[in-house]
Amino acid sequence: MSDVYVMGVDMIKFGRFPDRSVPNIGAEAALMALDDAGLGIQDMQALYCGNLGQANAMVGQRILQEIGQTGMPVVNVANACATGATAFREAWMSIKAGMYDVVLAVGVEQMGKGLLGGAGGGEGIPKEGLLGSGTMPCVFAEAGMEHTKEYGTTFEQFAKISVKNHHHSTMNPKAMYQIETPLDEVMNAEMISYPNTKLMCSVNVDGSAAAVLVSEKKAKELGMARAVKVRASALASDPYTDRDLVMPDVNACTRLAAKDAYEQAGIGPEDVNLVELHDCFATAEMLHYENLGLCKDGEAGKMIDEGHVELGGKVPVNVSGGLLSKGHPLGATGIANIYEVCTHLRGEAGNRQVEGAKIGMTHVIGLGTACGIHILEKTN
Amino acid sequence: MSETKPLPVVDFLKIPEDGNPYLEGFRCKKCASIYLGERNVCSKCFARDEMEVIKLTETGTLHSYAIVFRSFPGIDVPYISAIVDLDGGGTIKGNLINIDPDPDKIEFNMPVKITYGDALGRKDTEGNSYLSYFFEPA
Numbered sequence: 001m002s003d004v005y006v007m008g009v010d011m012i013k014f015g016r017f018p019d020r021s022v023p024n025i026g027a028e029a030a031l032m033a034l035d036d037a038g039l040g041i042q043d044m045q046a047l048y049c050g051n052l053g054q055a056n057a058m059v060g061q062r063i064l065q066e067i068g069q070t071g072m073p074v075v076n077v078a079n080a081c082a083t084g085a086t087a088f089r090e091a092w093m094s095i096k097a098g099m100y101d102v103v104l105a106v107g108v109e110q111m112g113k114g115l116l117g118g119a120g121g122g123e124g125i126p127k128e129g130l131l132g133s134g135t136m137p138c139v140f141a142e143a144g145m146e147h148t149k150e151y152g153t154t155f156e157q158f159a160k161i162s163v164k165n166h167h168h169s170t171m172n173p174k175a176m177y178q179i180e181t182p183l184d185e186v187m188n189a190e191m192i193s194y195p196n197t198k199l200m201c202s203v204n205v206d207g208s209a210a211a212v213l214v215s216e217k218k219a220k221e222l223g224m225a226r227a228v229k230v231r232a233s234a235l236a237s238d239p240y241t242d243r244d245l246v247m248p249d250v251n252a253c254t255r256l257a258a259k260d261a262y263e264q265a266g267i268g269p270e271d272v273n274l275v276e277l278h279d280c281f282a283t284a285e286m287l288h289y290e291n292l293g294l295c296k297d298g299e300a301g302k303m304i305d306e307g308h309v310e311l312g313g314k315v316p317v318n319v320s321g322g323l324l325s326k327g328h329p330l331g332a333t334g335i336a337n338i339y340e341v342c343t344h345l346r347g348e349a350g351n352r353q354v355e356g357a358k359i360g361m362t363h364v365i366g367l368g369t370a371c372g373i374h375i376l377e378k379t380n
Numbered sequence: 381m382s383e384t385k386p387l388p389v390v391d392f393l394k395i396p397e398d399g400n401p402y403l404e405g406f407r408c409k410k411c412a413s414i415y416l417g418e419r420n421v422c423s424k425c426f427a428r429d430e431m432e433v434i435k436l437t438e439t440g441t442l443h444s445y446a447i448v449f450r451s452f453p454g455i456d457v458p459y460i461s462a463i464v465d466l467d468g469g470g471t472i473k474g475n476l477i478n479i480d481p482d483p484d485k486i487e488f489n490m491p492v493k494i495t496y497g498d499a500l501g502r503k504d505t506e507g508n509s510y511l512s513y514f515f516e517p518a
Contacts (some may be wrong), residue, residue: 098502115452124389124500125510126452131389131446132461132473141446142463149444149488172484193461194447194483240424245416247463 005219005227006376007102008037009015009343011209011336012148013174014327015135017110018206022054026108026208030063033104033210038222041068044212046137050077050087050107050332061092063106079365081280082235083107084209084334089372091213092233101218107336108208109329116204117367132246137201137281138193139367143250144283145195147300153286155195157301159186160199161282162324164310169321171311171352176205176327200282205327209335211342224379228342231359231375232264238369248367250284254291257364257371262293265375267359268292272315272375274344274354276337277363279322284365289317292363292373311352319344334372337362345378389499389512392416401496401511405470414470437468438494439518444518447481456500462515464492478516491518 010032017025019104026049034040041064049060055078056239064074079086084107091105103341147153163183169175181199189197219227226344236257241249255313262268269292279285289300295308303309320326320340323333341360343349354360358378365371381513388395406415408422409430421428445462462476476492479485492515499510 026432109407115450124387125499125504127389128453129448129451129455129457129459130475130502132463132475132511133446133451133459135448135451137450138446138448138461142444142461145444145488155483191447191449193449196446210442241464242413243465243471245414246471247444293460 001096002098002215002217004092004197004230005118005214005216005379006211006230006338007214007219007222007227008033008035008212008341009210009339010036011174011332012207013340014176014207014329022051022059022108022110023066025104025110025206025228026051026059026063027066028110029208029210030067030104030106033212034065037212039102039212042070043102043226044070044072044104044377046091046094047074048070048077048087048090048103048105049074050083050334051109052078052080052083053109059108079370080368081278081330082334082364082366082372083331084336085362085364085374086235086334086370087275088211088335088338088374089233089235092230095141095213095215101215103213105213105335106208106210107332107334109331110206111204111329113204115378135193135194139248140281140284141193142194142247144281144286145247147286151298151301153301156183156187157304158195158282158286159183159197159200160304161279162186164304165318165322165324166281168201168311168319168352169325170271171350172321172326175321175325176203176232177325183223188199196281196283200324202280202323202328203325207327207329207332207336209332209339211335211338226346227379228345229379230378231377232261232373234261234264234373236260236371246370250365250369251287251291253369253371254288254363254365257373258292261373261375267375272359272361273357274341274360275315275317275363276320276340277317278365279318279324280328282324285317286320288363311354316354319354334362334364337364338374338376341376345376384508386498386509386511389510393511393513395511403472403494403513405434405436406431407434407469412469416472434506436470437466438491440464440466442476442486442488442490442492443471444488445476445486460486464515474513474515476515492516493518
């Protein structure tokens with residue numbers, strides 16, 4: 001099976017674009033990724049398009065209607081917050097399978113403002129606020145409080161994650177926000193679901209990201225100078241756990257995908273130089289330090305306290321600003337974090353550059369549950 | 381006012397004609413996993429047609445929680461969204477009541493019991509009242 005390389009990758013600056021259509025937002029990133037690869041839409045053999053909000057509305061085809069209708073096969077993908085990563089993985093698999101040499105993956109989302117999840121519906125009466133809460137800030141607060149129960153993790157430690165990611169975003173011109181948020185500001189912000197304050201919740205934004213994936217043969221033909229090798233692509237669903245009935249388990253699913261990814265790459269967590277992980281809420285990031293093996297179980301609080309996950313630390317996490325500050329357009333997120341890691345591996349990340357980065361990891365998790373992990377490696 | 385008796389808020393809340401309401405579970409006879417709602421196949425051990433109907437126990441311990449300060453419009457806040465491990469097996473989620481929504485007052489693993497009551501005055505489009513379950517400190 002051929003190795004697979006990212007030859008072009010880009011994202012638009014995340015923001016709010018209520019006057020644009022979903023395909024129009026996606027088309028912009030697609031063109032940027034094509035330009036980055038030095039290729040045109042006519043060179044693509046297939047398109048894998050990730051979008052959640054219009055999953056039944058042929059977004060991939062409508063993107064091609066904006067940038068070039070070649071008749072190529074298009075697959076539209078929806079997999080909760082792992083949608084973009086799943087589209088990228090489908091593209092990766094098509095090259096692995098020997099079907100194609102050059103394919104395009106696009107992730108795009110247009111979001112409203114406000115709370116996600118738990119809106120009620122179903123029969124009878126609304127259950128929100130009656131049988132607990134299904135809102136995302138609450139669901140991830142409950143997951144974080146499990147860590148508090150087990151290891152004594154504090155509200156302040158969770159809040160420090162938000163301080164870090166907002167700080168990182170001040171160096172990322174493509175982030176939705178570039179604003180420092182000191183610890184007292186994070187902790188005193190409006191409490192949404194304890195222990196997540198408003199500044200510890202990801203930002204709902206519109207955005208898109210895209211990547212051109214190629215076979216080794218094609219990469220050599222085009223030139224390896226800026227190519228990034230895909231060392232692993234893992235996708236897991238939620239294995240059975242005892243509290244499944246009421247508590248989506250983001251931990252078991254991530255651990256399963258991480259194990260697969262490390263095995264595929266033949267490396268361990270100690271070999272990873274930077275990580276873009278799914279900080280949909282500050283409480284979630286804490287859990288994933290351990291789930292991804294960046295530290296031992298119970299040591300996540302120490303990772304943030306001792307600065308190991310900051311830019312300049314042992315393994316910088318979410319130097320893009322993360323979902324907390326860069327923003328979280330659901331279908332785009334999984335490719336946007338691949339863009340971030342590739343940018344560092346290419347040495348093009350400006351003043352947020354992780355020096356000497358050779359191997360990076362991306363992680364997303366969508367409730368339901370789907371976890372997508374990619375390991376990427378510098379080639380030159 | 382309707383004199384009809386309230387409807388159950390979820391299918392696994394049972395209201396017998398004579399007797400007290402209770403929560404119903406489905407337990408796999410092969411591996412003892414407990415589910416809410418009727419099913420035929422166990423997603424843990426994959427056994428088919430091995431489910432038995434049980435009454436869930438009405439006591440348990442607080443596994444995790446969050447205190448919700450912002451919800452959807454019209455939902456009263458704050459409230460405690462609680463995950464409770466039942467003493468006889470199974471885990472359910474609901475509102476923890478009769479305790480301050482304050483992390484200094486709430487203890488992990490604290491014993492709780494299930495109580496039943498009107499669903500906070502909520503009615504469906506036909507005006508029916510509902511019976512819900514809640515947790516309170518035991």
